[in-house]
Amino acid sequence: MYTHTHIYKVRNHYFIVLISLPSSFSLSYLSLLSPYFSAPILGDVGGVICRACNLAIPFHGCLLDLGTCQAKPAQYCKKVVHIKGGIEWYSVKGCTKNITECFKRTIKRRELVSTHCCRRPLCNF
Numbered sequence: 001m002y003t004h005t006h007i008y009k010v011r012n013h014y015f016i017v018l019i020s021l022p023s024s025f026s027l028s029y030l031s032l033l034s035p036y037f038s039a040p041i042l043g044d045v046g047g048v049i050c051r052a053c054n055l056a057i058p059f060h061g062c063l064l065d066l067g068t069c070q071a072k073p074a075q076y077c078k079k080v081v082h083i084k085g086g087i088e089w090y091s092v093k094g095c096t097k098n099i100t101e102c103f104k105r106t107i108k109r110r111e112l113v114s115t116h117c118c119r120r121p122l123c124n125f
Helices: 027-033
Strands: 002-010 013-021 047-059 065-069 077-084 089-097 107-108 109-117
Touching: 013 089, 047 077
Parallel strands: none
Antiparallel strands: 002 013, 047 065, 047 089, 077 089, 077 109, 107 109
């Protein structure tokens, strides 16, 4: 059985498309059925869609929304949280450039900066 999942964002709404075909069905026939079943959709295996937000404040959500970003196969979704006095002040969400950005914890002038990474669609929401 062939199964493919794809997530689309249209005007702040997310749509999940699941394609499930029997193993006897040839993938070359997909392009004949519709232009939507083309190589770019089937070819993005390994990439993950992540939430991108330049400034998110607790209880208010994302103030500087960038939509989504596409993490390449060696990249991850990240969430960088800034904590002061034990209280989360704000966070930044997006895609990493490489794994060295992940799971860091640094202290800057009475401020704790913690980075969390994940590898599922929209896992940094």
